[in-house]
Amino acid sequence: MSKLSRLWSSLHGRRNKPSAKASVLLGLLVAGCGSGAFADPLPWRDSGGEPIVLKRMGSFMVGGAVVTTPGDFTPMSPTPAGQTLSGDHAYVQFEIPRGANRNSMLMWGSLVKTPWETTPDGRDGFEQIFLRQNWSVFLADRPRMGEAARTTVGATITPTAGEQGFFIQFRLGLCAAGSPPVQCNLYRGSKFPPGPTALDQFNRWLTQSVGPGDPALTLNDLLAIVDKIGPTVLVTHSASSLSGYQAAMQNPNIKAIIGLESTGVPCPSDHPFPPVVGNFGTTTCTPVDPALFRNLAKIPILMEFGDNIPSGPSNYFGLDFWYRMHAIDLEFKKAVNAMGGHVTLLELTQRGIKGNTHFAFTDVNNVQVAGLIQDYLDAQGLAR
Template identity: 25%
Template structure:
């Protein structure tokens, strides 16, 4: 096994407050893993979703190898980040706002045991969460380890503002990189690419936050008035108060088990800073995202982005839910992502 060298550092952040009581807020902790033999030109930046920290990339709750070390062993420099105001990145309540935890029933129903009570059609296909007789539920040792890792976190749009700034600072520090995002972290991938054109070489969006514009299913917060995000993205023609984006929803879904997609109304504007970024949107068979991730891919395509949408079951990987990087076959999915990059990136 190759040796892996670790470097821990912070990017971004600013001092605030009156003289004598200033604090720093908005900074982001980064852990970089560098193997002895680096075989890929660009580093990978792994960005987690809501309530998660970098620990979810480092190991699984039942003690198996996580994606960060797996990718490092396969020749990648890997950066795992704790979003500002989360994990090893300090939360300053006066400047960052309130944080909220995810309650146990929500975690069980959406992340670990949807087959036992999930409210979406694909839930019964879920088989891959590790554990014993009561797997996926409080009281099972694997679930308890997972839930112990959950942290209270900020809602959007505050998290988007902080993460776009910190993510841009990270790209300024490490240079061009590939983003591997998950869930809420998917929002930050679009914002980072928009803030630093030419420094994001590809985005692998694993079940990215969505669907575009409005969540009619779970009513998950503020409308994404920029389509993919709440915070502004760069469109051509430009968006303004006098000329906002307009959206329209499908009259009927593509299939009964799918959501109706929101798209731009009329002649679509282009996401110019994402136009040259290869994008993968990857969705698991048994996740609640299986209902709507195709809408994110469709929105990207309509806005001029080169995007490939793949459902894991179509490449022979079945039974996964939303926390697929922690499930029994997690390294099979990592290997698929590694192969996708090999087919879509040049190393010159």
């Protein structure tokens, strides 16, 4: 059992029974959740953990492109003519602790890197949790987003309301139909941090891209990161998952993948998975060279899913989406393992862990989820 698992067990006692102190804390956290109401969150606070001692920290840009505007440069009265524009790179922030593991951990997310750094209610994010387990942690902003928001291709950015739809799609809970203000309630027993302040922080993570999405660019930047940092465990989430699997097919420096609720998977072009049909669309895999796909059988892959994923098509668009994504991911697992691969499914509900959202790594039990991941990496011999 990892130190993280022991920490979570100590907070909750044997058989996951909370101590008196933990019960008071959890009572504050989940007050009102049983009825679906929000409670006020705990104040922004220190995690109370041991100090993190770093050997080095910093950041860098990697990948991207340089474009040149035709014409002659005039230094006395410059115009774009003859000048260059460097953009489309990824931004990477890193922290290396003393006594670091031989493999690093690269967190490649679906949004900006903020959800790795902290939780909506101010607790330690996966960044700090895994630093305390002696991982060198690299956090990346994908091209044209966050601190990598410098694009060589223009786009029209149209502000669009959609936070209540995301509340449902990210499986925090359900919202009632009707005129504003729309009433949204957490699922009973939800592990999302309760309170309006936490939800406000969460909504502000939904950062828009400053340029058009480009899967080839995204993959090339990820490959450039891995080339630079060397052997690493790649942690993906949601929309970043497909590029993660594609990178692992090409770069042996990716020693394992932790796929948190993947929303895109590859498949061998000669044997694509059957499409998954829901009430709001059809989900398919992305065909790739069969020889490359077989490389995924060479590394351990852990696929995590939380709660409230329907087992069939849903009348809610956001939940129908998760029925389809979960089903296609199971096809991916079956295909890789049929070739002698090592894909392990971590269904939190099957471990008796209920209420986790699409963002289990920021939910109130993120230490417990991290402990399961650490246990898995320990068992694979990757956490030494």
